[in-house]
Amino acid sequence: MNNLVYNEMLKIVRKKRLFVIAAIVAVLVALFTYAQFKQVKELQERLGTSDWRTQLQQQIIDAQNRLNSSSISEEWRKYLQIRLQQQQYYLEHDINPSAPGAPTFMRMFIENAIDLFLPLLVMVVAADLVSSEASGGTIKLLLTRPVKRGTILLSKYIALLLAISFILLTVALLSYLISGIVFGYHGWRLPLLTGFTINGEDLNTEGVHLLPQWKYVLIELGLAWYVAIVAGTLTFMLSVLMRSTAAVMGIMLAALISGAILSNMVSSWESAKYLFMVNLRLTDYISGTAPPIDGMTLGFSMTVLAVWGLLALAIAFIVFTKRDVY
């Protein structure tokens, strides 16, 4: 098994996918760091102060003003209201949720990358894991070795899990190292609040507790890993089912993007919460952002994702071991 996993890792590494991914992440992180830096500067100029409390207060006031305009959509209103309550809570407890520093940037980057960017990166590796062997014809050589088909697929899946872990490590390290140049490398001990629950339009602060930022970031990375694995597993299944890597990527891309769009407009379509793509934003439950559909919780989303993932895995294995290869 070790040898088989090594083989798969060799192929992933030699296809240079991981380096391409690292380069993409580096460029994006640099871009976002600059954007964030600009935003902070602009805010400081506008408010004439670098005091975060004033800034946060101003954000609250801005949100309140927006809430009062009549043309605002119901979803957006709810989102603003909950965020507002949360910001108020932070303010009252004298905690700066966006204290500058590389760990804070890292946290925000993960929160923003979890539902689209990260699955996309995983997809780059997962999409051609099996389909490229089929389209390149090497599957014929692979399957005529004295190794069971299930074992071969399992070795590929383990390699995928390793690659996902590696990608997440790349994202974590690069976002920390690059943003630190601008924001500094401090802030691991910054206290943050979590445990917000959302009941309709209200923010329930009953379970709120403090976490040091390092723990908070680690928790979010753990959840991001979970999401990446589910996205990777689904891509993996498609990769087994289809010969064309492009088709695999196309379908996954469509699913992920439709998820991002659906999240903004499905509050009235309740059964949409069983779709995997609206459940990807697990970190929202940690930070206390309203879920797209009422009644969604961390446990619910994780279960939905697990069911999708396991199903995909089962299909992948059944099809791969039973299928005739032409």
Add this chain to the structure above:
Amino acid sequence: MTKQATLIVENLRKTIRRKEIIKGISFELKEGEVFGFLGPNGAGKTTTIRMLVGLIKPTSGRISICGYDLERQFTKAIRHIGCIVENPELYPYLSGWENLEHFARMVPDIPKARMNEVVELVGLQNRIHDRVSTYSLGMRQRLGIAQALLGKPKVLILDEPTNGLDPVGIREMREFIRFLAETEGLSVLVSSHLLSEIQLMCDRVAIMAKGTMLRVDTVEHLLKEQARVVWKAEPLEAAKAILAAETSIFRTDGDTLITPYEPKKLSVWNKKLVEAGVAVHEIQPKLPTLEDLFIELTGGETIE
């Protein structure tokens, strides 16, 4: 013959979407022989070969390799097979050596010495550390054979091994295959669309058409049956009448007649013709080819 059968195929059938593609074929490969596999497109050659190496599951029937059932004891059975199915497709972004290493890792206990051995055997020593994407088709073919031989198989299955090779390469390949069979004692199953190739290198030949096995026999046997004599005589009608009384006439081709080749009776027939006043211009025994046989058996279906 006391040579052992290494590959036994019994009543193999495959149905795809209710259409029977392979309609119950049986044959066996013996140790140290080169077995040719012929058939027009769509005859089921490739499907059969893929079933032999476990890529396609037969609907019914049995394949056993060195005594192991392919379906039930897959890893033990497949251990004794080396194969190239269609083109030798390897990982282009790895070097030849890395490709071999890759496949060596999938089989227990392949020492590095064996890898060097097969590289030398196929003559790739100079280019083995270059990326496969820079290889010519012939080199890929050789690398493909190298990986097939890596696990010291008893049965070697080669689908179109001379595809894309130049004439010298084809000859080398032919000699190499004979060498493997004669010296190393491998059973080699070769499919080819070049009938002359098969004729030159195979001991036995199987001819497939429309999912059934038409003939399995030694080349020698098959060819013997097919020997012909071409007669050029005048007047043709008279000659035809006389010969028809003696033997069967296959064809009348312009001003020639074609009859079976029976060396001992040839002079008798000739004498009868001469006595009847027919002028015999030419009696030519025609060397038989598999191609003739093939066309005859398959009813003139195209073979690529």
Add this chain to the structure above:
Amino acid sequence: MRRGIVGIITIVSALAGILWLGGLAMAIQDQFFAAKAPPAGTAKYPKEEKTDNRGIYIVALGDSLTRGTGDESGKGYVGYMVDQLRQKTAKPIRVTNLAIKGQRSAGLLQQLGQAEIERQLKLADIIVMTIGGNDLFQGGEALKLAPKQIEQAKASYLRNLDRIFQTIRRINKDAVVFYIGLYNPFSDLGDAKQTSAIVRQWNFASAETAARYSNIIAVPTFDLFALHVNDYLYSDHFHPNKEGYKRIGERVASLITFTEGDEK
């Protein structure tokens, strides 16, 4: 050599995987099984003392007028006022605008209860505010209401206003508060006489309330919009336009003076 790289990546990946698994376990532990202890009262604001070299800090409170609704440049009277003040003093001027569109007196009173608002107010040197417009006009419909209802609205408004001033004074007893009065946006309509009378009385009562506190100055704007009101109103015929805000800003600015050393 190459084997080394793949090996290292594999091992690093495996270690990272273990780390992320740990993170996931932590997430599950924290989110599902953590003791639900609310954070300790951490609301200890660092004491920021007002120091004179800090510059001038202006806090703006109230409703859409203070926000600047109707001014396409977004400045509002607060912006124009600061423009004027900058010409008068060399000290840096800092402004925080806490106004919320559509806010009524009750809302403002509630807002003043927030810790952060309190902190801002404590630091303020100058407070400018508008309030009451929404209590009275209720979206432009109110002036058609019966006098009795207007009286009711006024009574509750005045109670709130009194408590607003009281709160501001409790938080910050030194800052000068400029309470900006209402104008009549309907003064060119048929019932101008009636509506103007209501606004005048409203302003008078507000000014009376302000007068009970030290350093709370009621700034009239009624006169600014008395003539050619439409030249100074935004297309909604309710909020001032750029010119209207400019006039209010200039008026407030003219009331603010600086001590000898501050002047240019």
